[in-house]
Amino acid sequence: MAAPLNICVLGGTGFVGTELVTRLARDGHWVRVPTRGQGHGQHLGVLSTVELVTANVHDPRTLAQLLCGMDAVINLIGILNESGRASFQSVHADLAGKLVAAARGAKVRRLLQMSALGADPERGPSRYLRSKGEAEGHIRAAAPHLDYTIFRPSVIFGPRDSLTNRFAALLPLAGGFLPLARSQARFAPAYVGDVADAFARTLGDRASFGETHELCGPQILTLEELVRMTAAVARLPCHILRLPDTLGRLQAALLGLVPGKPLSLDNFRSLTVDSVCTQNGFARLGISPRHMMALLPFYLGPFTAPAELDAARKTND
Numbered sequence: 001m002a003a004p005l006n007i008c009v010l011g012g013t014g015f016v017g018t019e020l021v022t023r024l025a026r027d028g029h030w031v032r033v034p035t036r037g038q039g040h041g042q043h044l045g046v047l048s049t050v051e052l053v054t055a056n057v058h059d060p061r062t063l064a065q066l067l068c069g070m071d072a073v074i075n076l077i078g079i080l081n082e083s084g085r086a087s088f089q090s091v092h093a094d095l096a097g098k099l100v101a102a103a104r105g106a107k108v109r110r111l112l113q114m115s116a117l118g119a120d121p122e123r124g125p126s127r128y129l130r131s132k133g134e135a136e137g138h139i140r141a142a143a144p145h146l147d148y149t150i151f152r153p154s155v156i157f158g159p160r161d162s163l164t165n166r167f168a169a170l171l172p173l174a175g176g177f178l179p180l181a182r183s184q185a186r187f188a189p190a191y192v193g194d195v196a197d198a199f200a201r202t203l204g205d206r207a208s209f210g211e212t213h214e215l216c217g218p219q220i221l222t223l224e225e226l227v228r229m230t231a232a233v234a235r236l237p238c239h240i241l242r243l244p245d246t247l248g249r250l251q252a253a254l255l256g257l258v259p260g261k262p263l264s265l266d267n268f269r270s271l272t273v274d275s276v277c278t279q280n281g282f283a284r285l286g287i288s289p290r291h292m293m294a295l296l297p298f299y300l301g302p303f304t305a306p307a308e309l310d311a312a313r314k315t316n317d
């Protein structure tokens with residue numbers, strides 16, 4: 001195993017962050033996780049080598065303090081929708097710029113940046129993807145002072161995802177009827193454990209310095225197939241009404257006004273480009289990405305706890 005490092009993980013309290021921070025702690029690293037507070041990240045408190053700090057990472061001085069004494073920094077902070085002062089520009093692009101400056105000041109050379117497939121500062125169809133592309137630009141521009149690696153995953157699934165869990169929650173509410181925008185949009189869902197593995201393996205891998213890794217699961221699915229798979233595993237009725245783009249855009253505009261924004265116009269625009277890899281970084285990192293169908297039953301299906309699986313196995317013996 002590589003020597004233990006001091007690592008600051010921005011966005012470490014979220015879905016991907018929880019998986020990654022847990023993995024880093026298990027690998028023997030010491031991890032600092034800033035959070036805006038609101039009780040997020042309390043679940044990480046059981047890990048004795050994880051330090052949860054309430055801090056405003058957008059404040060350059062605070063960011064500099066957070067990076068003091070760190071060997072590496074990982075930026076997972078991201079939003080799917082804007083709210084209040086949290087714009088895509090400030091949370092993705094501006095924060096990346098501040099992070100590069102803070103890392104330089106604190107002499108932290110190693111930086112892993114979470115981006116997204118399709119990120120492009122000019123040609124990205126949504127503000128989400130353009131701001132992710134702009135963030136990548138800030139990181140690459142700092143190359144002489146920074147050993148960076150950028151990750152661009154497709155959608156990520158796992159026990160606490162907001163993808164399969166959302167559809168599993170929505171379907172019963174509407175009696176199984178789901179009007180679906182961009183049903184033909186294609187994804188290659190990546191398992192959160194594999195994504196965390198990619199980050200963890202890359203930390204000390206000099207060959208990854210300056211590289212951008214796309215991360216895709218082994219199977220390409222349309223949004224409709226993904227919903228149907230979720231419904232089948234969760235044993236829910238599923239009748240999909242494929243919306244043409246004119247209606248899909250209207251649906252997104254309306255749902256964008258609902259609290260929690262289940263879909264927004266910006267989300268709709270992101271869905272106009274396929275989220276599939278041109279070259280899968282998992283292979284380059286020696287990881288065999290896991291199949292969605294193999295893992296979904298463990299958290300959406302009837303067997304959600306190991307004890308239940310054991311019981312099921314015994315019945316089958």
Ligand SMILES: NC(=O)c1ccc[n+]([C@@H]2O[C@H](COP(=O)([O-])OP(=O)(O)OC[C@H]3O[C@@H](n4cnc5c(N)ncnc54)[C@H](OP(=O)(O)O)[C@@H]3O)[C@@H](O)[C@H]2O)c1
Pocket residue numbers: 010011012013014015016017034035036037040041057076077078079086091114115116117153154155156157163
């Ligand atoms: N999930 C996916 O399918 C997927 C696919 C491709 C790329 N990504 C990218 O992967 C990263 C992690 O995604 P995730 O699904 O784990 O997201 P998540 O569960 O929503 O977690 C987001 C994290 O960012 C922090 N955060 C959110 N808004 C913030 C703000 N305004 N200022 C400071 N911190 C803020 C949160 O920290 P606190 O609440 O503790 O402050 C939390 O730790 C994001 O960059 C996302 O764009 C995700």
